[in-house]
Amino acid sequence: MSLEPFVQWRGVAAPLLRPNIDTDAIIPSREMKRVSKAGLGEGLFAGERYVSASGREPDPSFILNQPGFRDCSIILAGPNFGCGSSREHAVWALKEYGIRSIVAPSFGAIFANNCVRNGLLPVPLPQQQVEDLADWVLEAPQNHRIAIDLEQQRITGGSQELTFTIESGARHMLLNGLDAIALTQTRWEVIEAFHQNRRSLRPWLYES
Amino acid sequence: MAGTLFDKLWDEHLVEPQSDGTDLVYIDRIFLHERTGSIALASLEAERREVFCPEQVFCCMDHIVDTFPGRGDETTMPSGRDFIVATRHATQEAGITLFDLGDPRQGIVHVVSPEQGIVQPGLTLVCPDSHTCTQGAFGALAWGIGSSEAEHALVTKTLRVRRPKTMRVVFSGELSPGVSAKDMILHLIGHYGAGGGSGYAVEFAGAAVKALGIEARMTLCNMAVEFSAFTGLIAPDDEAINYLRDRPFAPKGKAWEQAKEYWRSLKSDAEASFDREIHVDAGQIEPSVTWGTSPEHAVPISGAVPIIDAEDMPGLERARRYMDLEPGQRLRDLPIEAAFIGSCTNARLSDLRVAARVLQGRKVVEGLRAICVPGSMQVRAAAEAEGLDEIFRDAGFEWRESGCSMCFFAGGEHFGYEQRVISTTNRNFESRQGPRTRTHLASPATVAASAITGRITDPRDFL
Numbered sequence: 001m002s003l004e005p006f007v008q009w010r011g012v013a014a015p016l017l018r019p020n021i022d023t024d025a026i027i028p029s030r031e032m033k034r035v036s037k038a039g040l041g042e043g044l045f046a047g048e049r050y051v052s053a054s055g056r057e058p059d060p061s062f063i064l065n066q067p068g069f070r071d072c073s074i075i076l077a078g079p080n081f082g083c084g085s086s087r088e089h090a091v092w093a094l095k096e097y098g099i100r101s102i103v104a105p106s107f108g109a110i111f112a113n114n115c116v117r118n119g120l121l122p123v124p125l126p127q128q129q130v131e132d133l134a135d136w137v138l139e140a141p142q143n144h145r146i147a148i149d150l151e152q153q154r155i156t157g158g159s160q161e162l163t164f165t166i167e168s169g170a171r172h173m174l175l176n177g178l179d180a181i182a183l184t185q186t187r188w189e190v191i192e193a194f195h196q197n198r199r200s201l202r203p204w205l206y207e208s
Numbered sequence: 209m210a211g212t213l214f215d216k217l218w219d220e221h222l223v224e225p226q227s228d229g230t231d232l233v234y235i236d237r238i239f240l241h242e243r244t245g246s247i248a249l250a251s252l253e254a255e256r257r258e259v260f261c262p263e264q265v266f267c268c269m270d271h272i273v274d275t276f277p278g279r280g281d282e283t284t285m286p287s288g289r290d291f292i293v294a295t296r297h298a299t300q301e302a303g304i305t306l307f308d309l310g311d312p313r314q315g316i317v318h319v320v321s322p323e324q325g326i327v328q329p330g331l332t333l334v335c336p337d338s339h340t341c342t343q344g345a346f347g348a349l350a351w352g353i354g355s356s357e358a359e360h361a362l363v364t365k366t367l368r369v370r371r372p373k374t375m376r377v378v379f380s381g382e383l384s385p386g387v388s389a390k391d392m393i394l395h396l397i398g399h400y401g402a403g404g405g406s407g408y409a410v411e412f413a414g415a416a417v418k419a420l421g422i423e424a425r426m427t428l429c430n431m432a433v434e435f436s437a438f439t440g441l442i443a444p445d446d447e448a449i450n451y452l453r454d455r456p457f458a459p460k461g462k463a464w465e466q467a468k469e470y471w472r473s474l475k476s477d478a479e480a481s482f483d484r485e486i487h488v489d490a491g492q493i494e495p496s497v498t499w500g501t502s503p504e505h506a507v508p509i510s511g512a513v514p515i516i517d518a519e520d521m522p523g524l525e526r527a528r529r530y531m532d533l534e535p536g537q538r539l540r541d542l543p544i545e546a547a548f549i550g551s552c553t554n555a556r557l558s559d560l561r562v563a564a565r566v567l568q569g570r571k572v573v574e575g576l577r578a579i580c581v582p583g584s585m586q587v588r589a590a591a592e593a594e595g596l597d598e599i600f601r602d603a604g605f606e607w608r609e610s611g612c613s614m615c616f617f618a619g620g621e622h623f624g625y626e627q628r629v630i631s632t633t634n635r636n637f638e639s640r641q642g643p644r645t646r647t648h649l650a651s652p653a654t655v656a657a658s659a660i661t662g663r664i665t666d667p668r669d670f671l
Contacts, residue, residue, distance in 0.1 A: 018523040020402050020502045024637045030619030033287045035246045035294045037355075053643040078523070080403040083436060084635060085616075086338040087244065088354040106406055109438055110338060110352055117356035167370055169228035180356070181257065184364045187224070187232060191366055194223045194234055195261075204459035204467045205236055205264075205331060 003119040005177035009100045010147040011073035013157075014063050015134035021077060022084030023111060027093040029085075040089050041096030068141035074148070076134045077104035079127065082111025091118045101148055103130055103155065116170045117180060121150060123164050133157045150175055210477035212374050213443050214409045217349040217474070221332050223366055230368040235361045237264050237326060239317050239335035240304070242295035243271035248336060248358040249298035259362045262303035266326055267295065268317040269309050272618050275581050275608040279309065284620030315584020315610040318342040318552040322426070323586050325455025329444035329471040334361055339552045339634065340439075341432040345425035346452070347444030347474050349409075352433060372438040373483040375408035376476070379416035381491040386668035388562070389424035390554055390632070390651035392416070393431040394496035396488060398506030405437030408484065411476060412442050416490030422451045423556040430553045431634050434503040443475040495667055497539050498636050498649040500527035505636070509654065509666050513537045530638055531646050532626070539648075539664050546577040546629040547659035548641070549605070549652055551615040554632035555583030559652040560591045564599040566656035566670045572604040573662030577623070579606045581613040605659070617642045630658045 030053070031043025042056070049065060051057040058065040064072055075081075075094075081104040082090060091114040094102070101121040112122045125133075136158045137144050147156040150171060155162050173180065184191075199206050211219075223232040240248065245267050252259070259265060272288040273279065281289045292309070299306040307314045313324060318339055321327045329347035334340060336358040343350035353367070361367050379392060397404065410432055412425075420428065425442050432440025442448075449471055452458045459467045494508035505527060513533045518525040528535065533542075549555065549563055560582065572578045580600050582588035588610055591597055597607045614621060615633040622642030623629045629647050632655050636647040650658070653667035660670070 018526060020504070020523070022635075022637045024616070024635070024640055028639060029616050030285075032243070033619070035250055035290050037247060037251070047639050047643075053639075080406070080436060083402060084338065084433075084637060086336055086352045086354055088247075088336075088356060091354070106403055106436075108436065109406070110354055113357060114354035117354065167229055169226065169230040169368065169370065172228045180368060181360050181363050184232065184360065184366060184368060188364075190224055191232070191234075191364060195365060198234065198236075202330070202467075202470070204463040205328070207459065207463055 002179055003177040006121050006150055006174040008149045010145050012071050013074035013076050013137050013146040014069045014072045015076040017078045019078040020080045020083055023087050023090040026090040032089050037092045040093035044093040044097045073098050073100045074146050075102045076130050077102055079105040081107050083108035086110045088114045091115055116173055125164055129162055210479040212476040212480045214374050230370050232366050233369050234366055235334055236331035237333045238361050240267040241271050241317050242269050242291045244336035244355050246291050246295040248355045252359055257363045259302045260365045265304045267299045267304050268307045268320050270316045271612050273611045275611045275613045285618040312585050316552045319583035325452050325458030330474050338433045339430055342426050342430040342552055344429040344439050344441035346448050351439040372409045373407055375410045375484040376482040377412050377486045378414035379488050379490040380414045381489050383416055383490050386671050387493050388651045389420055389427040391493050391496045393428050394506040395493045397435050397503045402502050402504040403436045405435035408437050410437040410440045422448050423558040444471050495654050501530055501636055501638050542664045544630050545627045546623050547655050548579050548631040549655055550581030550613050551633040553634045554652050557587050557590050560596050563652040563656040564596045566653055567603040568599050570660050572659040576662050578659045581608040582610050584610050614641055616640055630655050
């Protein structure tokens with residue numbers, strides 16, 4: 001399975017700046033109805049996005065329902081975005097909705113990994129810089145688009161030109177749309193040897 | 209060179225560092241559950257990939273199964289049956305051990321794994337479930353992953369992971385009576401924040417940790433993820449090792465002696481240095497309870513909702529409004545509509561015993577909905593053998609079969625719109641236990657005491 005590489009992206013961004021937006025908020029458990037990675041986009045932020053939990057009538061007060069944020073593909077978020085449950089459904093829902101990148105001061109660790117495994121770019125940026133970008137975006141969301149260049153590790157919004165750091169492994173995977181399993185399988189001989197060695201080193205793990 | 213317990217475990221499992229800055233880490237054992245495991249296995253099948261070592265893979269039915277007596281594959285959660293049937297089929301095809309409905313070993317994955325002796329000191333164990341860190345209480349390296357990573361581990365028996373930094377949290381001194389491991393972890397997160405452990409593997413240590421029973425240590429490690437830690441772990445001692453003796457998947461005979469010798473060597477060296485250390489005086493910890501919608505909104509039970517500047521702190525203000533509380537309002541005596549004892553955090557035998565001690569000879573207040581869901585069918589059976597079920601039932605609690613139950617709302621059973629619940633679970637997120645349900649996290653003793661009065665109550669009034 002190969003993924004769409006992430007090299008550069010420019011798009012409408014929506015600020016969702018409150019801290020600790022958890023994966024239950026990104027996709028409520030009740031929206032995870034099928035044994036499938038697909039069909040989750042509709043459930044994205046369902047708790048805030050719709051007027052009632054049972055219906056699909058958009059709540060106009062929710063940012064992604066506002067005309068200015070149509071075709072949003074970047075989220076500007078607060079600290080610890082994606083904390084909580086490990087559910088990868090959160091990332092599948094974001095991806096299906098059309099989100100390519102999330103910019104936040106920090107991320108839930110499992111969530112950030114899940115993003116990379118699915119071709120979404122988590123961009124860590126100091127809180128003040130995220131807030132400054134959000135201020136600029138809010139002036140004219142459809143026109144004030146954010147540009148992200150993963151190769152250069154640069155994010156641009158108006159006069160703000162910022163650099164970000166990303167773990168080199170994640171960067172490499174995203175830039176090339178790599179499938180982690182296939183990549184690891186190239187090291188099969190080393191893994192197999194380690195496995196055999198471990199069987200003799202800790203035999204009790206293999207006896208019961 | 210002196211090393212931490214975490215370093216020793218990591219190095220023992222390091223297959224090789226990768227050129228991209230991650231480490232290829234060997235995974236000894238994998239757990240799945242029907243919610244995310246079913247999808248991971250289906251995905252492997254679709255891509256014609258095989259599970260490398262199925263005898264080291266285990267699966268529990270826990271997340272969406274019903275907990276009513278007489279339950280079957282049909283669930284109150286719409287389409288739950290599909291997950292159950294798919295999981296049963298896929299685990300059978302792959303040769304994975306399944307703890308299915310109707311199996312007396314069934315229960316919540318992080319309760320079943322220790323009960324069966326599947327987690328052991330010194331091994332690596334992953335599960336597509338964030339509370340896998342629970343199992344670090346045995347001195348294992350156990351952490352939660354996503355579905356894609358679960359697929360990776362199933363196929364390659366490794367994960368590509370960046371090595372986290374190390375933190376030690378030392379709880380010195382002695383806990384006061386009526387204060388539990390749940391209060392310790394809520395206290396820690398309340399002080400250092402829900403992001404306080406971000407990027408770290410956290411070793412819990414100190415006299416107050418050493419004094420905890422193994423089940424309480426699991427409660428402590430369980431919420432390491434609520435602290436945003438990579439995982440939590442505790443050096444194994446005789447308390448941890450003796451728990452595993454004669455468990456079905458634990459080593460036996462000569463192998464047991466061999467394993468025990470190794471397990472006893474697993475600890476941080478005296479001179480080992482951690483990237484960060486936090487010291488907490490355990491004697492200062494009170495029974496704790498959360499007021500808001502993040503575990504970091506934890507305060508002593510004598511405490512109050514903070515005074516919030518709505519402009520400066522929109523997140524706190526949102527939480528306060530969601531919870532329908534006033535700034536400065538005291539938590540104690542706040543009326544509640546429901547009480548829940550369950551989850552991988554607090555549904556083991558020792559938790560049920562503490563709650564039963566509070567409930568014995570008493571009744572929950574009229575109109576309050578009170579539910580107890582044992583962490584596994586074995587916990588349930590053991591509790592029944594001691595007559596705890598009668599204490600719960602006589603007090604007015606429902607006594608259920610095992611599962612994750614209403615720790616989260618999956619579209620089926622829930623606590624109701626804007627209902628206020630005191631709960632032994634781990635997450636008080638918005639709508640976590642039902643649409644607009646308001647959750648206050650607390651220990652089993654606090655939940656039991658509050659169920660009796662119908663108000664948030666200091667358990668020390670009853671112990």
